[in-house]
Amino acid sequence: MGIGLFFNLAGSVGLVRLPDVYNRLQAATKCVTLGTCSILLGAFLILPGTQEGYKALLCIVFILLTSPTAAHAIARGAYHYGVPLWKGSVVDRYKTEAKKGKK
């Protein structure tokens, strides 16, 4: 559970410090998903064999399924909404692929 707290804190610092929507999305989603899953796994190990332990496992499955999907939807929505990339970004694969598709 301490590991989970550390990853949650790292993800939130990334949410504040990074310069761009997409960078923030990467840092926050990955770190906070791992952190909360660690907290839930710790709860499953603290409460073994009870109803709440199995509910914690079910909650891990839900978070692992839904969090990347939500992050993907936000990134796609932000790109179509026209949020600009950070000026230090190097590649924009989505734009080049879209141009190829139009040609």
Add this chain to the structure above:
Amino acid sequence: MISTISGISLYFLIPLIICCFFCLWRVFRGPTSADRIVAIDILGILVVGFCVFATVFLKRRFLMDIAIAWAILGFISTLALAKYLEGKKFDE
């Protein structure tokens, strides 16, 4: 014994509270609406962590049910907000 457990849980809750303040700062400050949606999504996952801590240390068993429901509903609301941001209709 009881006071020891509650003290430990209090120290565990401090980083989560700091995380929630970071998320709220991003919600208030965020330059675009996508930033705010990201911060609200992360805040929902942090609330799931809060509920799990409360389940373990306060021995309130219904809070784990609240955590599961919050995970699912946060996902649905985030998807709806992302669809709205993309500029499409909801019913496609």
